[in-house]
Amino acid sequence: MRPRAVRGFLAALAAAWPEAASELHYTDPFTLLVAVVLSAQTTDAAVNKVTPGLFAAAPDAAAMARLGEAGIGAHIRSLGLWQAKARHLAELARLLVERQGGAVPGARAALEALPGVGRKTANVVLNVAFGEATMAVDTHVFRLANRTGLAPGRTVRAVEDALVARIPRSMLRPAHHWLILHGRYVCRARRPECWRCTAARFCTFAEKAAAPAGK
Numbered sequence: 011m012r013p014r015a016v017r018g019f020l021a022a023l024a025a026a027w028p029e030a031a032s033e034l035h036y037t038d039p040f041t042l043l044v045a046v047v048l049s050a051q052t053t054d055a056a057v058n059k060v061t062p063g064l065f066a067a068a069p070d071a072a073a074m075a076r077l078g079e080a081g082i083g084a085h086i087r088s089l090g091l092w093q094a095k096a097r098h099l100a101e102l103a104r105l106l107v108e109r110q111g112g113a114v115p116g117a118r119a120a121l122e123a124l125p126g127v128g129r130k131t132a133n134v135v136l137n138v139a140f141g142e143a144t145m146a147v148d149t150h151v152f153r154l155a156n157r158t159g160l161a162p163g164r165t166v167r168a169v170e171d172a173l174v175a176r177i178p179r180s181m182l183r184p185a186h187h188w189l190i191l192h193g194r195y196v197c198r199a200r201r202p203e204c205w206r207c208t209a210a211r212f213c214t215f216a217e218k219a220a221a222p223a224g225k
């Protein structure tokens with residue numbers, strides 16, 4: 011996709027998703043970090059079902075550390091990988107209290123040093139909570155970047171680097187949300203709904219889907 015088309019593609023997504031934001035429920039950097047850790051290989055909707063109870067019991071790092079692995083696990087059993095997530099969150103909370111006075115750090119290295127926090131999670135927290143122009147590449151972003159010609163790459167890191175290089179800096183923060191929402195609701199994995207895609211004229215996907223009969 012050429013630079014002018016990149017801008018057009020993103021402008022079309024911006025118009026389609028003017029209120030784009032994370033669909034995870036959170037109130038501050040700590041609850042955002044916990045929600046993102048919980049969302050690994052799980053839908054945001056499933057995470058949002060368990061976090062009200064978890065955050066009522068543990069609204070901050072000190073309370074989460076006191077709640078401990080077993081206490082956290084009791085709130086998140088409906089999620090995939092809940093045992094590992096409970097273990098990570100208990101340790102993460104303990105380390106935040108010990109190293110950061112309970113605050114979530116705004117530096118990548120300190121975030122990625124926490125259990126359960128990889129590059130993608132750090133990118134989300136840096137983008138959403140700290141206003142940094144980072145790009146978290148999840149399954150939707152990876153698929154869109156390759157399928158549309160926006161930023162092809164074989165690995166998650168290659169796609170992240172290509173997106174950061176190609177997307178104008180002023181668009182990078184919201185672009186994260188535009189791409190996720192577009193991938194979740196329009197440019198779906200199995201059958202992209204190209205017939206109703208407002209960015210279709212900029213997309214280089216060779217097999218654009220026509221509307222099913224009756225639509």
Ligand code: SF4
Nearest residue numbers: 197202204207210213
């Ligand atoms: S035209 Fe189709 S493949 Fe291209 S971005 Fe839109 S939905 Fe996705």
